[in-house]
Amino acid sequence: xxxxxLHSLTPLGAxxxxxxxxxxxxxxxxxxxxxxxxxxxxxxxxxCQNALAKMIGAPAPDxxxxxxxxxxxxxxxxxxTGPDQWFVQAPFGEYEEIAALCAxxxxxxxxxxxxxxxxxxxxxxxxxxxxxxxxxxxxxxxGLAPGDASRTVIEHVGCFVLCTAPxxxxxxxxxxxxxxxxxxxxAAAKSAPY
Numbered sequence: 001x002x003x004x005x006l007h008s009l010t011p012l013g014a015x016x017x018x019x020x021x022x023x024x025x026x027x028x029x030x031x032x033x034x035x036x037x038x039x040x041x042x043x044x045x046x047x048c049q050n051a052l053a054k055m056i057g058a059p060a061p062d063x064x065x066x067x068x069x070x071x072x073x074x075x076x077x078x079x080x081t082g083p084d085q086w087f088v089q090a091p092f093g094e095y096e097e098i099a100a101l102c103a104x105x106x107x108x109x110x111x112x113x114x115x116x117x118x119x120x121x122x123x124x125x126x127x128x129x130x131x132x133x134x135x136x137x138x139x140x141x142x143g144l145a146p147g148d149a150s151r152t153v154i155e156h157v158g159c160f161v162l163c164t165a166p167x168x169x170x171x172x173x174x175x176x177x178x179x180x181x182x183x184x185x186x187a188a189a190k191s192a193p194y
């Protein structure tokens with residue numbers, strides 16, 4: 001019988017997360033966050049919001065916001081993705097089965113989809129983070145504050161930008177576009193000290 005020697009790879013195809021520093025801006029591939037989508041079922045919107053509030057320990061996030069810990073690596077958090085829809089995120093080590101946990105918590109009030117391996121996430125941090133971001137997408141850079149979440153397009157790729165600190169954002173995009181997204185982040189970081 002054949003033995004398989006399988007091991008996981010990051011969205012960029014490496015054995016360990018890739019970290020690049022360009023002109024003082026750090027671009028770090030993040031693979032330690034579990035992710036699931038929650039969509040309230042028709043007629044169960046209030047029950048869904050209540051279950052989400054219980055799960056994250058805070059009210060369900062409003063348009064353009066993160067609620068809960070607000071920062072990956074902390075407790076469970078969620079960010080708004082559409083009317084009565086959210087992404088729930090939590091530390092992968094504790095919440096590897098995040099979709100099953102959400103399904104049990106939400107019951108018939110929501111449809112839950114496991115997203116952890118379908119998305120890539122990059123932390124963009126440094127004193128020029130806002131300048132780099134201004135070269136990548138059309139969001140309100142000046143008004144961006146910790147706890148904000150924006151849906152945008154970067155290099156023709158639909159993404160979410162989560163502000164986790166005054167000088168750090170997390171950018172989520174489809175795993176299939178990880179290489180293109182990473183390249184765009186590096187190119188913008190090289191151009192940012194203008």
